Amino acid sequence: MNRPELLLDYPFAAPPPPGEVREAAPGVHWLRMPLPFALDHINLWALEDGAGLALVDTGLGNDATRALWQQVFDGFFRGRPVTRVIATHLHPDHAGNVGWLGARFGAPLWMSQSDYLMAHAWRENTAGFATDAMLAHLARHGLTGELIEGPALRGNSYRHNVPDFPRTYRRIMDGDALAIGGRSWRVLMGYGHAPEHASLYAGDLGVLISGDMLLPRISTNISVNQVDPDANPLALFLASLHRYTQEIGGDPLVLPSHGLPFRGMRERVGQLEAHHAARLGELEDACTAPKSPAEVIGTLFRRELDAYQTFFAMGEALAHLNYLMHAGRFARLAGADGVVRFVRAASA
């Protein structure tokens, strides 16, 4: 069995227990919150920031997570305030409590503009972000029957998990140097997983808060959604990772959103490049005749998927197919039945 995680170095054998805090690096505190789906958990970070603490990501906006936050405030924080809430990106496990925490402490939200705006669009279920547009997109890419009812039945799951959201924020941009507790954290924007995902790097500490852009055990979800159906997020993601290896020196301690902190950034980027190259090769073998994204899910994921996982798998399948199309290795065909299919290009 392929166990790439064994090639990385993990300085911590186990995460902090729920409601407790562990120091991952000087002034960088590690918390873990549960997630009620296969991902299981998310890591959050609290950075020493003068009299208070700056939070990086917040967990899902539900009662279980808020009860654990309360334990942290009563215990580790001992009445110290939250000075600001930084969201690496808009996904609900990261941004679910930005409104609740901000209101409670009067703390501003710091976030990229693309993710801030898209969070509103998903919450409002508006225009091309509406559920009917998503279902039409899935049908156009070959999803039918019971599987397509899964996402439909979920309703506005984004709003459910991100129940409130601030009406103002402070925009952070690529290259910004955030002064937090006497340290400088550089913003590295990454692409392909979210519209504009912020990772934070402290050069003097040798610490990279990678968010979802670099994970030790699983590969980051790379999806095409209905508002940008021709997008090439896999190319964006791989280019972002390459840039990290160029701009971050040495062997930083990587603090990921899922899994354990690790060293071996360059090794891990190489593994992910090889992983996606292998998936692309398998699709080339599979698509000697035209296939829809739904028809190649089994090529990319060799296990039974529920409706929720199928939704993510559709996005991932289209991301790989679009990558091959943009590279000139695949052609895209519009079928008479209204379904889009992809086939290996004649010259490829």
Ligand SMILES: [Zn+2]
């Ligand atoms: Zn994410």
